Amino acid sequence: MGQIEAKGRGEEMVDDVELANTKFAAPSVSNIKAYWSNGFNFDPEWDGRAHLAAGLLKVDEKIVCDIGCGPRQALRNSLSKESTYIPLDLKQWTADVHFCDLNTGNLPGHLIRSADVVFMLGVCEYLVDLHKSFILLAESCRTLIVSYCSTDLDNARSPLWINSCSGPEFGSLLGRAGFQVDRSLSYKPGQYIMRASLQAGEL
Template sequence: MVRKDRAQAQVRKTDVTRWSDPASLEAAWDARAELAAQFIPAGARVLDLGCGKMSLRRFLPPGASYRGCDLVAREADTVVCDFNAGEFPAEAATDADIITLLGVLEYIPDSDAFFAHLRAAKRDVVLSYCATDLTGSVDRLSLGWLTHFSFLGLAKLFDRHGFQITATMPVDQLQILMRLTPVDRMPQVNPSKVAVISYNDVGNFGDRLGYHMINSLLPGDALVDHLTFRTLDRARDAYDLIVLGIGNSIYEPLLTDDLMKVLARGKAKVGIFGTQYRELISRAKLDRLIDRLDTWFARYEDDVLMYGRGRSNVEHLGDWLIDQFPMATPVVDEQLNVGDEILKNLPLDRVIQDIQRHKKVFSSRLHPLLCALTSAETVAYSEQPAGDTEIVSGKFRSMLIDIFGRTYPEKAFFAVDRDAVSRYKLRVHGNVAKVESRLQEMLRNVATAA
């Protein structure tokens, strides 16, 4: 390193004589430039502040372009600036994609004014610095250094001007490289606490899809506990929002006191489910559940008519999982039979693709049949009985009436009305968007009340 008179450094102005002399530009700094190039994307336009020998240009990735800026012209298109005189290449900075600052910040005493210019450019910055944490034995003034930031001091400087450190790399024992990204200041908020209660722990095709559906509708910063009807004992003491169901079915064995106790812990509560085996459901228990919900987004019109009549907190959603199935054209003539093997945790995307390849599909599971309706020419189904009884789930009938306005006999193939399926998809898609808005609104209201 070049040694300087400490008295010269104490003047706290740019040493024009030193930086005009090419001999002052050390060859050792090339290694730092080579490392800095690892932070530069291919194709980027680079503005190198305090460019010196312009070593960085040699190491840039393919497609990157380079422009230097320094106290003196290093070549014809060098932007000439004295940062310590308040000068800054604002236009060149705006034209750049990324700004580099290698071995320069040590020589800019009014760092806040300089960083105000950088922040106005709204560009990522790659800089190096020798923090005091690493240079305890070094006489900084004898090296001409005019700033003396610790790592904490650097962090405060960056934060004051709206920069976030996104990547770092040591150069040697004394200095470190950092990439800074300008960020908008966001108000400090506490993430919402949300519980989702479902059967997401089984291999059921529909429940696994519903898990992804609800995650896509909740705020990105929400802290989500996915509980099942078997793990209600893991619930927190309080939640901002509890979501009961992910488009699945609720039936008698799930209507427990433990479920009601957990629901009582939510400031806001919604249900996203349908019903099945209705003959076995205790009406009093289901009524008590619906009373607890701010809104029940019911899967079927049958649910609304049977349990929501006269209520203001029940809305017909439709089977939202149809949002996961695009309208498709089948290519395979061979009949596809779907049964309990769908419970084996098969990859969801491959299952959907396989179902939609077939022109003729028979299913004893609800949501594979729903998937088939978006592609197949003919389909058939078989109902799910409750144990050894003659009571069936009823959900196939409810789904078909929702989509086609009528049901079809089980185990008999029928032609799929694709226009009816398309209309249903559009209607449900709009309803899902409304659910997302309502969930966001509920969480905002809870936060405001708090």
């Protein structure tokens, strides 16, 4: 599919993007945390998304940080043996998982800086303020690989999802934080995996 353009940080955005970034659904952040603390709520089918996303890595990118790793840590199994995997999540599923909560601004910057690439798969739909989260990531992240289920084909949203964006709106929010979308893949209809790099001079 074609690349979704991310506009520059200083460009004026349409009102719909602001609305998409501030729409709130019924669930509270605490309810979302409780839901994702239950390992039974993680679908093994999502392992395919992690495998597809790993294909966006370049040969020399060996240190990977996985925000929202979950109990399956599917991305770990899709990496080469030479890779270093750094799992982050709301819950310490294994001894090596570090705590991370973007909704409260709790991001281990030293681990993010150490990574060649930061992954966020199945996370962005649950972020209260996408733009603020991307700005926070831009302080320490050079390359970001993210997934997002957009409204491009269907406006229906999961009752647990907090925000609602089209594919172009999502790319624009990345652009406002200083990221440029380099590649975008279709995981399923309307669901994207995007590789975005911090623009020169931003970090």
